[in-house]
Amino acid sequence: MEPPLTRPDLDSQGLRGFLRMVEARFPGELLRIAAPVRPQLDITSAVFELEKAGRDPVLVFEQVEGHAMPVVTNTTGNRRLLAACLDVAVGDLPTAFRERCQRYVPCETVDAAPWQEVTLDGDAVDLTTLPIPIHFSVDAAPYITAGQLVARDPVTGVDTTGFHRLMLKGKNRLGVSLHSRRRMWEFHRRAEERGEPLPVSITLGVHPLHYMGSMVYAYPPAVRKFEIVGGLFGEPYRLARCVNGLEVPAGAEIVVEGEILPGQHEPEGPFGEFTGYASYRSTQNVFVAHRLHMRRDAMFHSVAxxxxxxxxxxxxxxREGEILNTLRRNLPNVIAVHVPHTTCGAFMAFVKMRKTAEGEPQQAIMAALGTEFYTKYVIVVDEDVDIFDMKDVMWAVATRVRAERDIVLVPGCKGAILDPTSDPQTFTLTKMGIDATRPVGQDFAERLTISDAQRARVRGILQSAGVMV
Ligand SMILES: Cc1cc2nc3c(=O)[nH]c(=O)nc-3n(C[C@H](O)[C@H](O)[C@H](O)COP(=O)(O)O)c2cc1C
Incomplete structure (x- = not known):
C-alpha cells in the first residue's frame, strides 16, 4: 500500500497543521487520550469536565470504541490558541480578526488533495462507519458538529462555507438544520424555487481559521467566504475540486458529496444547542450523500x-469583531466590545466607550443591535469598566442606570430561531439597550480605587507575612 499523501503546504492550512502548531508551541494544551472512550457522551462530556476544572485543551481521543479513526475535539475552546493562529496577543484577537477578515485573498485551486486518497461511491457510502459522537443524552441520534457545508448560489455561482448540524439518519442520509438563515439557507431556498436539489459538499477537519472565517456574516455578496479565510491565513486558501464541481479545502480530512433535497422535510433533533437547551426547532432539511472521500489515516473532527x-x-x-466594525464607523471613541460566553456567545454585547456627548451610548445601542439578529441586549459602559469581567459590568448597571431614562426597548425584531424567548411562529422578540454610562459634564459619585503602587505594597506585606504567594 502506498504511504499517505503528505503535502505540508496543504496540511498547514488544515486540522493537522493546527495540531502541529499547538504541539510545538503549547504542548500542555494538547492532550492525547489513549484510554478507550465511547462515542456516546464520553467525548463531549470530557470537554465539559475539563472546562469546569478551568482547562480548555485540544483533545485527541485515540481509541474510540468500535472505530479505528481518532476523534479530535475542542480545537477552538481557548482564546490563547486562537490568538496564536493569527499570531497576535490575546487582547488584540477581536481587532486583528476584524481587520484581517476584510482582506479578501483569492484562492488557489490545487490538482490533488490528501482527502482524495480513499473514495467510496453510491452504495459503498456508509456514514455509520464514522465515529460520530452523541453529545448529550437528549440528542436524537449521533451528530456531526464539525461539518462545513459548501454550496454555490444557484443564481450567482458564488460559493459559501459554514457549519450546520447533521443528524445521522442512515448510511447515506443526514438531517440538517439551516436555522441561522444565512447564505446556505438562502441558496437552498433559491434552488428549491427552481424545484432543484442543492449540491453540497461537507468538509470535516478544517483549521480554526477556517472555522473563524466561516462565521463572518457582514461581507459583500460577490466575495467567497474562502477568500475571507485566505485573508485570515495571509495567503491564498488552497482548495481542491470535488467530483460535483464544488471546491473544498485541500487540507481537509474527510469530504462527503451529496445534495440537500428540495421540498422534503423530516423530523430533525432534538439536539443540545449553544443556548444550553435541548433544541427542538429546526428547518428539518434532508441531505443525501453520494460520495465519501477521506485520507487513508483520516481523523474525525467533532465540535463539542x-x-x-x-x-x-x-x-x-x-460578534465582537463585527460589532466593533459597525460601531467604529461612526463612533471612533468606542474602545472595545465583548460578547460573553455565558450569554451563549450571541445574545448580549458589552460596549466600552469614552463618552464625549450624551446620546452616544444610544447611537451605539442602535448600531450594535442592528449589526445582526442574534444580538438582543447591549450594555454600554464607561472606559473605567472592565467589559471582560461580568461582575464589573453588573456593578456599572447596578450603580449608573436609571431605568426610566437609560433603558431602550425595540419590540418586534427578528430574533434567532433557537432563542427560546423568540416567538414560536414568527421568531421575533424585543431587543433591549442599557446605557450604563455616567452623565457627561455633571458631578457623579466617585469610584473607589486602589492604586497599582498601593496594591504592590500590600502584596509585599502579605507575602512576607506568608499569607500570599
Ligand atoms: C459549531 C457550529 C455549529 C453550527 N450549527 C449550525 C446549524 O446547525 N445550522 C445553522 O443554520 N447554523 C449553524 N451554525 C452557524 C452557521 O455556521 C453560521 O451562521 C454561518 O455563518 C452560516 O454560513 P452560511 O452563510 O454559509 O449559511 C453553527 C455554527 C457553529 C460554530
Whole structure:
C-alpha cells in the first residue's frame, strides 16, 4: 500500500497543521487520550469536565470504541490558541480578526488533495462507519458538529462555507438544520424555487481559521467566504475540486458529496444547542450523500456542542469583531466590545466607550443591535469598566442606570430561531439597550480605587507575612 499523501503546504492550512502548531508551541494544551472512550457522551462530556476544572485543551481521543479513526475535539475552546493562529496577543484577537477578515485573498485551486486518497461511491457510502459522537443524552441520534457545508448560489455561482448540524439518519442520509438563515439557507431556498436539489459538499477537519472565517456574516455578496479565510491565513486558501464541481479545502480530512433535497422535510433533533437547551426547532432539511472521500489515516473532527467554548468562543470573537466594525464607523471613541460566553456567545454585547456627548451610548445601542439578529441586549459602559469581567459590568448597571431614562426597548425584531424567548411562529422578540454610562459634564459619585503602587505594597506585606504567594 502506498504511504499517505503528505503535502505540508496543504496540511498547514488544515486540522493537522493546527495540531502541529499547538504541539510545538503549547504542548500542555494538547492532550492525547489513549484510554478507550465511547462515542456516546464520553467525548463531549470530557470537554465539559475539563472546562469546569478551568482547562480548555485540544483533545485527541485515540481509541474510540468500535472505530479505528481518532476523534479530535475542542480545537477552538481557548482564546490563547486562537490568538496564536493569527499570531497576535490575546487582547488584540477581536481587532486583528476584524481587520484581517476584510482582506479578501483569492484562492488557489490545487490538482490533488490528501482527502482524495480513499473514495467510496453510491452504495459503498456508509456514514455509520464514522465515529460520530452523541453529545448529550437528549440528542436524537449521533451528530456531526464539525461539518462545513459548501454550496454555490444557484443564481450567482458564488460559493459559501459554514457549519450546520447533521443528524445521522442512515448510511447515506443526514438531517440538517439551516436555522441561522444565512447564505446556505438562502441558496437552498433559491434552488428549491427552481424545484432543484442543492449540491453540497461537507468538509470535516478544517483549521480554526477556517472555522473563524466561516462565521463572518457582514461581507459583500460577490466575495467567497474562502477568500475571507485566505485573508485570515495571509495567503491564498488552497482548495481542491470535488467530483460535483464544488471546491473544498485541500487540507481537509474527510469530504462527503451529496445534495440537500428540495421540498422534503423530516423530523430533525432534538439536539443540545449553544443556548444550553435541548433544541427542538429546526428547518428539518434532508441531505443525501453520494460520495465519501477521506485520507487513508483520516481523523474525525467533532465540535463539542451545547454551551462548550468549542461551540461558542468563535461566535463571541466574530460578534465582537463585527460589532466593533459597525460601531467604529461612526463612533471612533468606542474602545472595545465583548460578547460573553455565558450569554451563549450571541445574545448580549458589552460596549466600552469614552463618552464625549450624551446620546452616544444610544447611537451605539442602535448600531450594535442592528449589526445582526442574534444580538438582543447591549450594555454600554464607561472606559473605567472592565467589559471582560461580568461582575464589573453588573456593578456599572447596578450603580449608573436609571431605568426610566437609560433603558431602550425595540419590540418586534427578528430574533434567532433557537432563542427560546423568540416567538414560536414568527421568531421575533424585543431587543433591549442599557446605557450604563455616567452623565457627561455633571458631578457623579466617585469610584473607589486602589492604586497599582498601593496594591504592590500590600502584596509585599502579605507575602512576607506568608499569607500570599
Ligand atoms: C459549531 C457550529 C455549529 C453550527 N450549527 C449550525 C446549524 O446547525 N445550522 C445553522 O443554520 N447554523 C449553524 N451554525 C452557524 C452557521 O455556521 C453560521 O451562521 C454561518 O455563518 C452560516 O454560513 P452560511 O452563510 O454559509 O449559511 C453553527 C455554527 C457553529 C460554530
Amino acid at each position: 456542542s451545547g454551551m462548550a467554548k468549542d461551540h461558542i468562543l468563535v461566535s463571541c470573537i466574530t
